[in-house]
Amino acid sequence: MASLIFAKDVYSSGFNSVQESDTLSRCLEAFETGMPPVLAVLNDKGKYEGMITRRSILRSRLDSTATKVRTLMKVAPPVTVDFSLSKMAKLMIESEMRQLPVFEKNKLLGFVTDENIIHAAVLQEWGNNAIEKIMTRAPHTIEANRSVGAVLSLMREYGISHVPVMDSGKLVGMISIQDVLENIIGRRGARQLEI
Numbered sequence: 268m269a270s271l272i273f274a275k276d277v278y279s280s281g282f283n284s285v286q287e288s289d290t291l292s293r294c295l296e297a298f299e300t301g302m303p304p305v306l307a308v309l310n311d312k313g314k315y316e317g318m319i320t321r322r323s324i325l326r327s328r329l330d331s332t333a334t335k336v337r338t339l340m341k342v343a344p345p346v347t348v349d350f351s352l353s354k355m356a357k358l359m360i361e362s363e364m365r366q367l368p369v370f371e372k373n374k375l376l377g378f379v380t381d382e383n384i385i386h387a388a389v390l391q392e393w394g395n396n397a398i399e400k401i402m403t404r405a406p407h408t409i410e411a412n413r414s415v416g417a418v419l420s421l422m423r424e425y426g427i428s429h430v431p432v433m434d435s436g437k438l439v440g441m442i443s444i445q446d447v448l449e450n451i452i453g454r455r456g457a458r459q460l461e462i
Contacts, residue, residue: 305319345367348376
């Protein structure tokens with residue numbers, strides 16, 4: 268019989284934060300440091316107000332130098348250290364949030380991510396299930412000669428973060444939001460060095 272796993276067992280305690288009045292470009296800088304999945308958004312008194320993800324910034328197409336964090340900040344349902352793995356997974360599905368803030372006595376301890384939950388579930392008996400039982404059977408794909416804009420539109424339309432890349436009906440690779448973000452950051456960094 269598998270032991271119960273709780274938020275206290277899986278949350279990530281190290282997190283970066285930004286002010287709600289910061290610009291999105293400040294967020295992108297914070298994401299470059301350690302590549303955290305989410306940033307805590309604080310008000311001018313240092314109190315937690317919400318969170319922001321790389322994904323939401325990338326999908327927004329907003330001017331990152333002028334747009335304030337509060338524009339894209341999301342308020343996720345909070346969890347406490349005693350929330351079970353299944354309760355957190357259900358909450359993520361219902362709220363359509365991939366990260367949840369973990370609190371203890373009104374103090375933000377960190378975040379639990381969908382990856383934390385999946386990793387913990389795999390370590391239990393659930394991890395012995397065959398892939399074919401849970402895989403997406405007809406994934407959305409894109410041809411290798413299509414543009415980055417086209418794949419971002421596909422991701423946005425279907426709420427996905429990874430797309431198989433095809434060439435004449437043959438799988439040739441996979442592209443993710445992370446790939447696009449790293450490419451954008453890499454190019455911006457290279458441009459800044461040229462200046």
